[in-house]
Amino acid sequence: MSLFRRSRPPQPVEDPAVAVRVDDLRRDFGSFTAVDGISFAVRRGEVFGFLGPNGSGKTTTIRILTGSLAPSGGQVRVLGTDVARDPDAIHRRIGYMSQRFSLFEDLTVEENMRFYAGVHGLSKETYARRREYVLDMADLRGREGELTADLSVGWRQRLALGTATIHEPELLFLDEPTSGVDPVARRQFWDLLHDLAGRGVTLFVTTHYMDEAANCTRLAFMYRGRIVADGPPRDLVAGGTDVLEVRCADLDGAEDWLDDAADVRDVHLAEGALRVTSPGTDPQALADRLRDAGYGDAVVRAVEPTLEDVFVGLVTGR
Known part of the structure; x- marks a missing residue:
């Protein structure tokens, strides 16, 4: 028996101020490279904008960050967790909202809230408290019994944000959440996002609307699978x-x-x-x-x- 224990390789020291760290991330689909060796970090409390045209690799990246797609190479750490090794560990701590809103249109507003509360394992007491928050935040009080399909796109957007945050996530991913929404509803939606950021939630927003970028504290431009620039909006414009x-x-x-x-x-x-x-x-x-x-x-x-x-x-x- 050896008198010496085999040492473990040193583990990276996590910065508690960083919510997302991506190092040399790559994702291939056969011969096509959707994400080509990108690296970036998102600090806690940021409104981080991930910009780029359709097909640039934004959605593929966000699927990897949320643990629904495995990377082909590189490392992704979300809230200190290696997502590739333990994707389930982050699911209770993050929220996700896509451009399709992830709602069941044949369910009522109340039923959608109850469903997502159940998915996240909320107790009756916690759900009762969060239900009040969602109804107030989304301005849906009095519409609890309405079918989701009967709501306008703007109201469905608010409900989708409510269900994505009903479990009080630390980090919220929003994948083109304003696609197909009128300008007034888009502006109101961003007011809600800034309210969440003021409560300490880190926001990771993908969009191809450049006018929304000014609402972010920092941006990364994605093009053909690569990040071509990143920084605060003011610095990017100045240069x-x-x-x-x-x-x-x-x-x-x-x-x-x-x-x-x-x-x-x-x-x-x-x-x-x-x-x-x-x-x-x-x-x-x-x-x-x-x-x-x-x-x-x-x-x-x-x-x-x-x-x-x-x-x-x-x-x-x-």
């Missing part, structure tokens, strides 16, 4: 690309001309003007070129980039 605004009578014609210009990387119509991504281009020089092309009334000026402008610049590699 963004040069953007010019073009106004003239014939915006459609000017847009076609600009789209063919070699030094123009993106052009699109927004709020009655053209926004042109063209790093290093002098506004007056571009105005002169537009006039020479037949757009004599063209006025060009430099403007502050938006997050959408920044993202377009990133994904086009410029």
Whole structure:
């Protein structure tokens, strides 16, 4: 018998301030790589925005983080737990809301709340307390007996948020929760999310709406399975690309001309003007070129980039 005990490999020291840590995460589906070696961390109490177009790998990543999909490589720790090794350990501590709301439309509001309370093993006393919170938060008091299918999309969204948080999770994943919701309901929904964040819940939100990104404390841009940038919204905009605004009578014609210009990387119509991504281009020089092309009334000026402008610049590699 050996007098020496075999030492165990050192375990990583967990930072209690970090809710999610991802290191070199990869997920392959056959020959297709959906998530290509990404790394990031989400601190507790953050509203973390995970942005990117459809098919960029956002949903695949969130499925891995919630333990419903195994990674092909790398490591994921959620609330200090290695998700690949013990996915069940985090289920009681996290909430999940998808764009489909995960509701049973043939059940009433009350029945949906009861079902999810049962899934999370809430006692009668705890359910009674959380029921009151959900009804007040979702403004559904008096509608407990209504079929979920009869609710508007905005009301179903609120109910879905209530059922996703009925067990008081520490961390809430929201996968494109505002998809298909009107602008007013979206704004009201974000008010609810900020209320949750104020209560100490960490929020991990995937979205492809750039206007929602300003509601987050920090962002990561996902494109083709990779993170192309991350940081606070203000910092990302400050380091963004040069953007010019073009106004003239014939915006459609000017847009076609600009789209063919070699030094123009993106052009699109927004709020009655053209926004042109063209790093290093002098506004007056571009105005002169537009006039020479037949757009004599063209006025060009430099403007502050938006997050959408920044993202377009990133994904086009410029």
